[in-house]
Amino acid sequence: MAISIKALVMHKAIIKQYIGGLNMSDYVLTCCSTADMPYDYFEKRNIPFVCFHYNIDGIEYPDDLGRTMSFEEFYARISEGSMPITSQVNVGQFIDFFESYLKEGKDILHVSFSTGLSGTYNSACIAKDELLLKYPNRKILLVDSLGASSGYGLLIDMAADMRDIGTTVEDVYACLEENKHNVHHWFFSTDLTHYKRGGRISPTVATVGNLLNICPLMNMSHDGKLVPRMKVRGKKHVIKEMVHQMETHAKNGVDYSGKCFISNSACYDDARKVADLIEGKFTNLNGRVLINSVGTVIGAHTGPGTVALFFFGDKRVD
Numbered sequence: 001m002a003i004s005i006k007a008l009v010m011h012k013a014i015i016k017q018y019i020g021g022l023n024m025s026d027y028v029l030t031c032c033s034t035a036d037m038p039y040d041y042f043e044k045r046n047i048p049f050v051c052f053h054y055n056i057d058g059i060e061y062p063d064d065l066g067r068t069m070s071f072e073e074f075y076a077r078i079s080e081g082s083m084p085i086t087s088q089v090n091v092g093q094f095i096d097f098f099e100s101y102l103k104e105g106k107d108i109l110h111v112s113f114s115t116g117l118s119g120t121y122n123s124a125c126i127a128k129d130e131l132l133l134k135y136p137n138r139k140i141l142l143v144d145s146l147g148a149s150s151g152y153g154l155l156i157d158m159a160a161d162m163r164d165i166g167t168t169v170e171d172v173y174a175c176l177e178e179n180k181h182n183v184h185h186w187f188f189s190t191d192l193t194h195y196k197r198g199g200r201i202s203p204t205v206a207t208v209g210n211l212l213n214i215c216p217l218m219n220m221s222h223d224g225k226l227v228p229r230m231k232v233r234g235k236k237h238v239i240k241e242m243v244h245q246m247e248t249h250a251k252n253g254v255d256y257s258g259k260c261f262i263s264n265s266a267c268y269d270d271a272r273k274v275a276d277l278i279e280g281k282f283t284n285l286n287g288r289v290l291i292n293s294v295g296t297v298i299g300a301h302t303g304p305g306t307v308a309l310f311f312f313g314d315k316r317v318d
Contacts, residue, residue, distance in 0.1 A: 027107035027139070027169040030097070031156050032089060032120060034113040036149040036263050036295040039065040045160045050097045052113075052120075052297040056084040063297040071293045075266035075304045084300035088113075088120040094127035098140060102131060107139040109169050111156055111176060114146045116224030141173045143180065146224035150261040150292045151185040151310035157259065181315045185220035186245050188238045190267070190305040217241055222316045235270065242309055243277045249313035250282070257284040258312045265294040266304040274307055 033051045042049055042065075051062040056077060061068050063086075078084065089097075101108055112121040121144045128140040145152045155176060162172045215238040216228040232238040250256035260278055264271035268291065275289035293299075294306055 026105075027109055027163075028101045029156070029159055029163050029172075030101075030108060030110045031152070032113045033063040033065060034118075034148060034295060034297055035111075035145075035153040035156050036292055036298060037065075037153040037156070038292060039067060045157075045164075047156060047160060048097075048101075050089050050093060052086060052088060054084045054086045054296050054300050056082050056300075060087075061296070063295055065295060066293065069296065071266070071296070071299075074296050074299065078299075078303055079266075084296070086297045086300050088118050089123055091123045091126045091130075094124050095131060098127060098131055102135045102138050102140075105138075107141075107169050109141045109143070109159070109163075109173055111143045111145050111152070111159060113152065114148050114220070114224030115144050116146065116221070117148055117226070139169060141169060143173060143176045144224070145176075145183075146180050146222070147183050147185060147220060148224075148226075149185070149294055149298050149308055149310075150263040150290070151183050151220065151308070153292070154183055154259060154261050154310050154312070155180055157261075179312070181222060181317075182251070182312050184246070184249050184311055184313045184316065185308060186242050186310075187218045187226070187302075187306060187308045188215045188232070188235075188242060189302060189307075190215060190235055190270075191303055193303055217245070219245075220316065222318060239270070239274055239277065239307075242274060242307075243281065246278065246309060246311055246313075247281065250311050251313050254281055255284055256282050256311065256313075257286055259286045260289045261310045262289055262291045263294045263306075263308045263310075264291065265299045265302050265306040267307060270305075271307050274309060278309075 030048050033049050051064055053060055053062055098108055110124060112124050115121045124142050128142060145155050147155055159172050159176055214231050214233050215235060217230045217232055217238055218226055218228045221227045232241050247254055251258060262271045262275055271291050275291055278289055294302060
C-alpha cells in the first residue's frame with residue numbers, strides 16, 4: 001500500500017499532541033445518504049450527507065436515515081405490497097450542498113455512492129466543475145467509493161478517523177483511492193423478489209431460489225457492481241459461508257484487527273447471528289460488530305430479508 005494508514009495516524013497523532021490538540025482540518029468530509037450509517041453517527045462525527053430520494057405510495061421522501069419514515073414502517077409497507085421508486089442526487093442538489101461549505105471557505109472531500117449502481121458520482125463531477133469556476137481557490141475532491149450501504153460507510157469511517165487526527169485532505173483522498181478496493185461487501189437475502197425486479201439477478205434464479213430455499217451469496221465486484229457468486233441452500237448454511245468468506249479474505253484472516261459492519265433490512269436476528277459468529281472467530285476485532293439498517297433507497301432494491309457484511313481485506317479483482 002502506498003500509504004500506511006497506521007503509520008500515518010500515529011505520525012499525525014504525535015503532531016497533534018505537540019500543537020495542543022488544535023483542529024487542523026480546513027475541509028469538510030461529506031458523503032451520500034446511501035452510506036447507511038445511523039443518523040447520530042454522522043452527527044457525532046461531523047459528516048454532512050446529501051440525500052437520495054424515494055417515492056412510495058405516490059409520495060416522495062428524503063432518504064434521511066429513518067427520520068422522516070422509520071425503517072420499520074418502510075419495510076412493513078414493502079411487505080404489504082408497496083413498490084418504492086428511487087431517485088439519485090442531481091447536479092442542482094449537489095451544487096446547493098457543496099456551495100454551502102465553499103462559502104465558508106472550506107475545501108470538500110466527497111465520497112460518493114458506487115458508479116456501478118448509480119450515476120450520482122457523475123452528477124457530483126458536473127457540480128464540481130461548475131462550482132470551481134465560481135470558487136477557483138477552493139478544492140473539491142471526489143472519490144467513487146465503488147461501495148454501498150455500510151461498506152461505503154466503512155470507507156467513510158476510515159476517512160473520518162484520519163481527518164480527526166489532522167490528516168490533510170490530499171492524504172485522506174489518496175488513502176481512500178488506495179484502499180477502496182479492499183472493502184469487502186458480502187450479501188445474502190431470504191427474499192429475491194426485489195433483486196429480480198432491479199435486474200440484479202435473473203427471473204429464473206429468483207424463482208428457483210425462492211422455491212428451493214436457495215440464498216445466492218453475492219458480493220461487490222471491483223467495479224462496484226453487485227454480483228451473485230454462489231448458490232447456497234438454506235439460511236443457516238449461507239450465514240456460515242458468509243463468515244467463511246471473511247476468514248478467507250479479511251486482512252490477516254482470523255487475526256483481523258479492523259472494524260466490521262453489518263447492515264440488515266428488517267431481519268436483525270439474522271444479522272445478529274452473523275455478528276455472533278464473527279465475534280466468536282475474530283477475537284482481535286476493533287470493537288464489536290456494528291449492526292446498521294439498510295437505508296430506504298438501497299432497501300427499495302433489496303426489500304426485506306437482506307444481510308450484508310463488510311470488512312477490510314485483500315483487493316477485489318473481479
